[in-house]
Amino acid sequence: MDIYKFGGSSFATAERIKQVFFDIKDVKKCVIVLSAVGKIDNNDIKLTDLLIDVCKKRRKSTKQAKKTVNRIRRKMFNIGKELDLPDSYFRSFNEFLSDIDLYDDNYIISRGEYFTCKMFSLYTGIKFIDSMELIKFDNEFFSYEKTKKEVLRIKLEKFITSGFYGSDNYGNIVLFPRGGGDITGSILANIFQSKTYFNCTDVNGVYTIPPDYSINHETVNQMNYSQLFYLCMHGNNVFSKDAIPYLVGRKISLIIKNSLDFNAPFTIVSDNLPNNKFTTTQVEKGLYCIIIYKSKKTLLFRILYQILQIIMSDKIIIYDIISTQKLCQIIYKTNKQIHLELSPVTSKYYSLQKLTAIRTTNFLNGKKNTSVKYVTSN
Numbered sequence: 001m002d003i004y005k006f007g008g009s010s011f012a013t014a015e016r017i018k019q020v021f022f023d024i025k026d027v028k029k030c031v032i033v034l035s036a037v038g039k040i041d042n043n044d045i046k047l048t049d050l051l052i053d054v055c056k057k058r059r060k061s062t063k064q065a066k067k068t069v070n071r072i073r074r075k076m077f078n079i080g081k082e083l084d085l086p087d088s089y090f091r092s093f094n095e096f097l098s099d100i101d102l103y104d105d106n107y108i109i110s111r112g113e114y115f116t117c118k119m120f121s122l123y124t125g126i127k128f129i130d131s132m133e134l135i136k137f138d139n140e141f142f143s144y145e146k147t148k149k150e151v152l153r154i155k156l157e158k159f160i161t162s163g164f165y166g167s168d169n170y171g172n173i174v175l176f177p178r179g180g181g182d183i184t185g186s187i188l189a190n191i192f193q194s195k196t197y198f199n200c201t202d203v204n205g206v207y208t209i210p211p212d213y214s215i216n217h218e219t220v221n222q223m224n225y226s227q228l229f230y231l232c233m234h235g236n237n238v239f240s241k242d243a244i245p246y247l248v249g250r251k252i253s254l255i256i257k258n259s260l261d262f263n264a265p266f267t268i269v270s271d272n273l274p275n276n277k278f279t280t281t282q283v284e285k286g287l288y289c290i291i292i293y294k295s296k297k298t299l300l301f302r303i304l305y306q307i308l309q310i311i312m313s314d315k316i317i318i319y320d321i322i323s324t325q326k327l328c329q330i331i332y333k334t335n336k337q338i339h340l341e342l343s344p345v346t347s348k349y350y351s352l353q354k355l356t357a358i359r360t361t362n363f364l365n366g367k368k369n370t371s372v373k374y375v376t377s378n
């Protein structure tokens with residue numbers, strides 16, 4: 001059974017949802033995995049982000065949380081109305097929103113994919129199986145064995161299921177990391193021994209250069225899983241790196257394509273693809289750099305020791321260390337703010353910078369040559 005996973009951008013408007021239905025309506029056997037309604041453009045906000053915002057705001061101010069709840073209602077009702085959905089859909093969505101305070105955060109956040117699936121199921125008439133029934137966790141750890149048992153019970157030839165979440169032994173919702181719809185798709189492709197996993201997004205597969213960085217971007221037509229993993233580890237977020245292990249060695253072809261234009265170029269990823277030569281430029285934002293000026297040797301080691309202690313205790317991954325005669329740069333990536341509480345006397349020996357890494361990689365006959373340039377960012 002093939003897998004079709006659609007990202008939120010494919011579901012950002014009623015028109016796009018109709019397009020998705022057009023793309024899959026003649027496919028006889030498949031699982032359709034959906035993410036929550038995404039954003040139309042950069043001024044819009046993804047449904048998942050709005051739900052996360054409600055969870056944050058409800059702890060501080062009911063009024064602010066209500067504002068976001070109203071925005072969610074408007075966003076989902078507009079699409080629902082354009083699709084001419086039955087009253088029952090609007091009623092159950094309204095019930096959820098008015099009782100939102102009764103639920104825990106994971107449940108609230110998971111309703112993004114849940115209601116997106118409900119909407120698509122009502123519009124298309126394709127049955128929806130809640131991933132709560134399929135994707136199983138032991139506490140917060142994904143259980144492959146339990147999931148396999150549940151998935152193989154299903155005898156349907158075509159159904160919709162929700163990406164990004166599952167449930168534990170007590171019926172609590174457990175979430176995958178952000179972008180986790182790709183993981184759900186991979187797990188199902190693995191268990192169903194799918195020949196093809198179509199991962200449908202809003203770009204034409206994996207590009208040689210990010211489109212917002214250069215207009216000279218092209219689609220890489222084919223690559224293997226280790227190449228994809230490398231690109232995902234270094235700033236390419238077209239596919240979730242955590243979803244790759246379920247596909248490796250299973251003879252599954254992953255096709256990353258554009259749901260807004262099914263005839264556009266796409267990328268095919270599979271286990272054995274020899275001669276896959278190509279060059280990519282990856283732009284990885286959000287890096288930080290501590291520059292230590294090597295003026296007094298003993299002080300340098302003291303500063304280094306303190307910095308490494310902070311980095312390691314916060315489990316922050318060091319990205320690169322560059323040492324020249326005059327400077328030592330420690331580059332790391334984190335979403336957290338790290339606080340360097342070094343003694344005032346050391347302060348003139350180091351500074352902090354925000355960086356973007358521009359990584360050019362040349363894949364050639366199973367080898368790769370990489371060069372990285374760091375530029376300061378705000």
Ligand code: ASP
Nearest residue numbers: 035048164178179180181
């Ligand atoms: N909706 C979730 C997110 O925005 C999961 C996904 O899109 O795959 O991260």
